[in-house]
Amino acid sequence: MPPHLLSVDSLSRDHVDHLLRVAARMEPIAQRRQVTRVLEGAVLGNLFFEASTRTRVSFNAAFCRLGGSVCDTTGFTFSSMAKGESLYDTSRVMSGYCDAIVMRHPEQGSVAEFAAATHVPVINGGDGPGEHPSQALLDLYTIDKEFTRLGKQLADAHVLLTGDLKYGRTVHSLIKLLSLYAPMRLTLVAPPGLEMPSHLVDLVASRGHRVEQRDSLADDYSDVDVVYTTRIQKERFTAEMSEGFSLSRDFTVDRAFLDGRCGRDTLVMHPLPRDSRPDANDLDVDLNGDPRLAIFRQTDNGIPVRMAIFATLLQVESLIEQDLRPVRWFVPKRLGVDDAAL
Amino acid sequence: MPPHLLSVDSLSRDHVDHLLRVAARMEPIAQRRQVTRVLEGAVLGNLFFEASTRTRVSFNAAFCRLGGSVCDTTGFTFSSMAKGESLYDTSRVMSGYCDAIVMRHPEQGSVAEFAAATHVPVINGGDGPGEHPSQALLDLYTIDKEFTRLGKQLADAHVLLTGDLKYGRTVHSLIKLLSLYAPMRLTLVAPPGLEMPSHLVDLVASRGHRVEQRDSLADDYSDVDVVYTTRIQKERFTAEMSEGFSLSRDFTVDRAFLDGRCGRDTLVMHPLPRDSRPDANDLDVDLNGDPRLAIFRQTDNGIPVRMAIFATLLQVESLIEQDLRPVRWFVPKRLGVDDAAL
């Protein structure tokens, strides 16, 4: 494994397979049937220069479930950076305090610059329009786990990616990871102007996958295994694009689309947050409670996957199985009121 | 017990008695004579959508003293909610990361809406003008503990509630809890326009308590057992009420009032924070160091009461007594320089 997790580009198929295997071994802890303290005494620096409560809490909880302690930093300005401190100095200082560092930063490349100044493992928690590798890994882990449940295989899978394919960094990272696996079929459906960048389409095609681009969901998708839809990233639009843009209802994934055009087993995924305001036309809430809606199983998977990332970078993954004991507190059978019985 | 703690309305007399008994068993830990790790491995999501440092730290410390880890979130906007995420989604996602959730939110009903989306225990840490049940429980626990010390009983107690009885949610919840107990005498003294809502007066009277409303503290209160006074909640006033309002000095609880009009054992309580600025006419600082001033014993009681809430909702209350060991570090005999020797 590379010493840091900065980009999915640095991961080979073997690395990814290893991380997914370790994540699977974390399930008893993530599902709160077992407790481990293997990282007791270790300190995580959880540095969020950009707000992202979900991702921050997910990394924090994953490190705690391994037994470690977390120092959180939030806010758009890092106090000493406002006084002219370089990323180099910040990195070297923080690595004197912490055993691992998660960093989210609005500027692309900043996390890699930060990592270059230390040998303490650094995990990219999102660098603006750049990368967010732990999200891509948990997406892949979710597809793999759901496929196993459904008796399907990644080879020959048909994945439909829709929504903002231009600015949604999670779909960029996800298709890179998927492309490491056996050839599959990828269908890309985006509103005009928000298409997947062509270098990514070319990359995936060059690895033997069948890629098709369409401009509408009004089609037959009965053989699609996964519909991965994303929020429109309006905050990354240029002023010109923003003006007058509104997502057509035609791009909404809802019960009518799923019942009318997809298969009985078609999974729906979304990196969240989804915009549930009426005019957003994001993934519709009418699928809540439908077993095909995998979005909350997907966020739940963030815990074992991030535990696997920490355990692997800190090289404790082989110690955990000897360091387990049963949970003693109340754990609900289901987390949400309408979680689908599977 | 109900699965969540959203309102005192959901608590029966038996529930309250159980929580107070469990809180009493937490005292050796809360007073730092013993350590327990019964919740080691558990994660609390401490979600404060509205600033309240004291309440946040109190819940955080209580969970840590049970051995758990805490993920804190502060700030008026939750980053993903600003992107249109519903409380439903936030709740379901957070419950995938955490074993229990404390939530404070400026909007009444929001915490109940959040709790409806998960089976993980949710505790209302205050929802605007709505409820703040842990505060009411620690107030009741304080009265009960102080009465035991003074050889008094709740039955036939005389409790004087004064200050902002209209907007002070803590007094609303407190009299509901008191009304579950043996008939007592409640005297309500508020400035004009800030009287206790009549439906609460009626509720308490209907349960057999003797309720009297007055408009002045200039009276004989020599048989009052507890004076519970509250800050004027100007931030909840309408613009019309705010204009020109200033609390008369006549409503100030100070040494002169306590010495001149109350009994030798009369306790003074306050939910804090108190406004100590000279013109605020809140509870006077001239009582600091007086053993009748119970306000800091009251905040201290927040720890065992919140530990009891967590232990009960997470069903570990019976495990704690087998999981204790002595504290090894320095613990001062008294916390404050003028804590009254009792």
Added chain:
Amino acid sequence: MPPHLLSVDSLSRDHVDHLLRVAARMEPIAQRRQVTRVLEGAVLGNLFFEASTRTRVSFNAAFCRLGGSVCDTTGFTFSSMAKGESLYDTSRVMSGYCDAIVMRHPEQGSVAEFAAATHVPVINGGDGPGEHPSQALLDLYTIDKEFTRLGKQLADAHVLLTGDLKYGRTVHSLIKLLSLYAPMRLTLVAPPGLEMPSHLVDLVASRGHRVEQRDSLADDYSDVDVVYTTRIQKERFTAEMSEGFSLSRDFTVDRAFLDGRCGRDTLVMHPLPRDSRPDANDLDVDLNGDPRLAIFRQTDNGIPVRMAIFATLLQVESLIEQDLRPVRWFVPKRLGVDDAAL
């Protein structure tokens, strides 16, 4: 030891020696070869009323490495203080929740006022232009540790202090601590208007040290053992001083100065953050990777020194050696890519 750590003025030579000895015993933990859980169950209140990420994380990590839990508070306004709560009330309430409190506050004297209301140990994490005793202790610890490595002794040492000697509180506290030791030579070089306050010069001279003030670095400093340079604290300037002020390049400590005017073993220290913007003329980045640059060894030393402060105030320093076990996770041999091999 005094019950709180508010100022270096309260420390005798014996206290300082004790703290440095305890810090040395913390090294195996701070360097992540050993783990201790001696403070398991204890809670630190880490109250930062002024932003200072580095200092906050350093105290947080030090307490975690002793096994304790931390409740962090950041932000310029404390929510209840905005409602008129006094420091007295805040202190008394917080000490009911926490076993030790670190406080940073923009107003000089505020931390002492806070400490006066509690018997829980309070550590001054910086009170505006006032004190920052843990920084001075880690500076002294660094000098002592580096001298031991170089076969030097504090007696007869020659320390050059330069930069903003008027507003830099760290240099004020440091020379007070140095003055407790065997007579040494102190050379003070400041731009006009930023000289060391005369009462401090007089204090140090009265204790038998040789103090010399100069106005330029363009001199022979070949016998200087330590160059301690500081950032210009423009945020503390009066408006009149600020106008048109820019630090001359002549005051920059860089490779040319060190190679041309200092000795082969001369150490360079800085309290950080350093302003690395091109026109700041703060400590130059061209010394990165030079073994004489001790600034990151200096921040690393913040962990054992702050651990020693906590361990001493909480009286567990003698328990740690029986409570150690080896670290099980990956620890890099060097933290930074260009840490000098020593």
